[in-house]
Amino acid sequence: MSLQDRFTAEIKANHRIIRKVCLIYAGTKDDQEDLFQECLYNAWKAFPDFRMEAKFSTWLYKVALNTALYHQRKNKSPALEVGFEMAYHLSTEQEDNDHFDQLYQAISILNGIEKSVILLHLEGMSYREIGEITGFTETNIGAKLTRIKEKLKKIIIKDGF
Known part of the structure; x- marks a missing residue:
């Protein structure tokens, strides 16, 4: 299988x-x-x-998140808000759920690193996997997730999502 065929299949x-x-x-x-x-x-x-030392999905998350963070810094744009309609489409497996939509609207307000960590956490990745992608230690991931969850609660309560 050619390099292009392998890449296409993985994507x-x-x-x-x-x-x-x-x-x-x-x-x-x-x-x-x-x-x-x-x-x-x-x-x-x-x-x-x-090098296939990690799963392709883990590697792809790292590439995509680094690209998104670079893109955000390059454009010097503040955290962009994801609309209600867009948040719904984040998961094709989820039913239409107000709490799900509220969560993703609140996530859109977080800074780039916070978005990365919570997105990977919501994907069910372990602290170790999140650390591999983001470059943080497992302990740091745990602390960040605690702070992010508290921040999300405040956003949801304050903004009435």
């Missing part, structure tokens, strides 16, 4: 990872699509160096 199996990151980090559909293309491009450029 087809894991494209939702990039979509979720784009929904959290980009405000409009056009911005999401631009960020998606940028993530794909960066993943393709880095794919020859992927």
Whole structure:
């Protein structure tokens, strides 16, 4: 199987990872699509160096999150708010659920690193896996998650999501 065929197969199996990151980090559909293309491009450029020491999905999260964080810094844009409608589409498995939508609206207000950590946590990743992607220690991830959860509670209560 060629490098391009392997990459295409992996992306087809894991494209939702990039979509979720784009929904959290980009405000409009056009911005999401631009960020998606940028993530794909960066993943393709880095794919020859992927050593398969980690799962492809873990590696792809790292590429997508780094791309989104760089994109956000480059554009010097504050945390972009994800609309109610966009938040719903973050999970194709979730039923229409007010609490789910409220959570993702609140997440859109967090800073870039906080978004990354909570997104990976919501994906069911362990502290170790989150640490591999973000570069933080497991202990630091635990502390960050505690602070992020408290911050989200305050946002939801204060803003009435």
